[in-house]
Amino acid sequence: MPQYLLAIDQGTTSSRAIVFSARGLPVARAQQEFKQYFPKDGWVEHDGEDLWLTTLKVCREALQQSGLKASEIAAIGITNQRETTLVWDALSGTPIHPAIVWQDRRTADYCAELKAAGHEAAVAAKTGLLIDPYFSATKLRWILEHVPGARERAERGELRFGTVDSFLLWRLTGGKSHKTDATNASRTSLFNIHSQQWDAELLKLFDIPASLLPEVLDCAADFGCTDASLLGASIPVLGMAGDQQAALIGQACFQPGMVKSTYGTGCFMIQNTGDRPVTSQNRLLTTVGYRLHGKVTYAVEGSIFVAGAAVQWLRDGIKLISHARDTEAMAEQTGDSCGVYLVPAFTGLGAPYWDPKARGAIFGLTRDTGIKEIVTAGLQSVCYQTRDLLEAMRQDGAAAPSALRVDGGMVENNWVMQFLADILGVPVERPEVTETTALGVAYLAGLQAGLYPDLEAIGRHWHRQQRFTPRMAEDHRSKLYAGWLDAVQRVRSEG
Numbered sequence: 001m002p003q004y005l006l007a008i009d010q011g012t013t014s015s016r017a018i019v020f021s022a023r024g025l026p027v028a029r030a031q032q033e034f035k036q037y038f039p040k041d042g043w044v045e046h047d048g049e050d051l052w053l054t055t056l057k058v059c060r061e062a063l064q065q066s067g068l069k070a071s072e073i074a075a076i077g078i079t080n081q082r083e084t085t086l087v088w089d090a091l092s093g094t095p096i097h098p099a100i101v102w103q104d105r106r107t108a109d110y111c112a113e114l115k116a117a118g119h120e121a122a123v124a125a126k127t128g129l130l131i132d133p134y135f136s137a138t139k140l141r142w143i144l145e146h147v148p149g150a151r152e153r154a155e156r157g158e159l160r161f162g163t164v165d166s167f168l169l170w171r172l173t174g175g176k177s178h179k180t181d182a183t184n185a186s187r188t189s190l191f192n193i194h195s196q197q198w199d200a201e202l203l204k205l206f207d208i209p210a211s212l213l214p215e216v217l218d219c220a221a222d223f224g225c226t227d228a229s230l231l232g233a234s235i236p237v238l239g240m241a242g243d244q245q246a247a248l249i250g251q252a253c254f255q256p257g258m259v260k261s262t263y264g265t266g267c268f269m270i271q272n273t274g275d276r277p278v279t280s281q282n283r284l285l286t287t288v289g290y291r292l293h294g295k296v297t298y299a300v301e302g303s304i305f306v307a308g309a310a311v312q313w314l315r316d317g318i319k320l321i322s323h324a325r326d327t328e329a330m331a332e333q334t335g336d337s338c339g340v341y342l343v344p345a346f347t348g349l350g351a352p353y354w355d356p357k358a359r360g361a362i363f364g365l366t367r368d369t370g371i372k373e374i375v376t377a378g379l380q381s382v383c384y385q386t387r388d389l390l391e392a393m394r395q396d397g398a399a400a401p402s403a404l405r406v407d408g409g410m411v412e413n414n415w416v417m418q419f420l421a422d423i424l425g426v427p428v429e430r431p432e433v434t435e436t437t438a439l440g441v442a443y444l445a446g447l448q449a450g451l452y453p454d455l456e457a458i459g460r461h462w463h464r465q466q467r468f469t470p471r472m473a474e475d476h477r478s479k480l481y482a483g484w485l486d487a488v489q490r491v492r493s494e495g
Helices: 048-066 108-116 120-127 136-146 150-155 164-172 200-206 243-250 308-317 326-334 371-395 414-424 436-449 455-459 474-491
Strands: 004-010 014-021 026-033 073-080 086-089 159-162 179-181 215-217 220-225 236-242 259-263 267-274 285-292 295-304 341-343 361-363 404-407 428-431 464-468
Touching (some): 004 436, 014 048, 014 436, 026 048, 086 136, 120 200, 136 150, 164 220, 179 220, 243 259, 259 436, 267 285, 295 371, 308 371, 341 371, 371 474, 404 414, 414 464, 414 474, 436 455
Parallel strands (some): 073 236, 404 428
Antiparallel strands (some): 014 026, 259 267, 428 464
């Protein structure tokens, strides 16, 4: 049996492919950024062809770098930016509109109408989600309403809807497979997380034809095989999960109470809650952590819209830095008490505020404030937002985790990781392999391929690279966080 796995990690700003050994170690990787489109205030779009072509390119490059043939790959796993919505022609596979990205807020008014009409409680009871532009259903409805002829074509069965995983699978299999997994389905606002089915009442509420929807499978399942012409041989696609759930698996958070936090474009903290869904009283989301052999493991999640994107904005938007790596040295020179707060509500605020009309701001500027202080405040904002999530989990009755397992691009910054441990008052653990999103979906594919007997065997591959222990005094921690809460209140639309 082949002993290698190919993970596709299609993210918000780039597409990546990583070849892993059966031991969970990266053998080769390739990455390609693609263009972001912001056609109006609060709108965020991607070109679906960019998503596909960059994915195909990095898969080919990773295979070439590894020196392996496609026939030596046991299976492919796909993980993806969640909630991002595509609708495509069922024959050609061509999208009928640019992908509407998870960050997009164009449906905020429609969501407000639904909430005013009293629908949020029923939607939350079925899906574990709040009514918010973040999720796929209102984006899908927008496409059907605004692309000429789209609704009529959907009713005739000529169109297909999917999150990015489904779209890539469709393209990889030459249009033979229209499927998704339970984690991605659980983020659409159309999937009942209790019955594990597309929900007829939700489809009626959002006015979505059922013919558009993909088949929902376990996270480790037979999703189809790639067209042999694409990579040199046909490879089975055996694993699929939304990026944050894939990271939960890559971090081996298999026991209830374990928590991971991923720092990519946004930041997402997920706590494993076991075989029962836990309803948050503090506006966190109840979601599917993973589904294997038909058995659901649930999770509670807090979603932050802007984390690494704040650093990207500092670099590309206002050009205060040339490279993200420069931020660590700047923060070390500045320290943690510069008095500046950057609230990166560029596309509204996520959990626990859920304020789509909030906008970003910088507070505490003085005559001696410079680039270093603003950059440091940008880094700190990610940590403060993480504490917002942890506080919400605590208020829901969750015990403080013994440690927070972290991953994603930002965790390479030691200053950020130490400040995170300090402001949380919780140890932070960085694993040896920080590409845990890709690793998690590789594990799922390997599980289905028979490379791993069970989750316990996968868990034995997790190893800590570094532990950051809190060393900040409690009164200083409280003072800094109080300043953050004040800044957030000032940008809120109802504040």
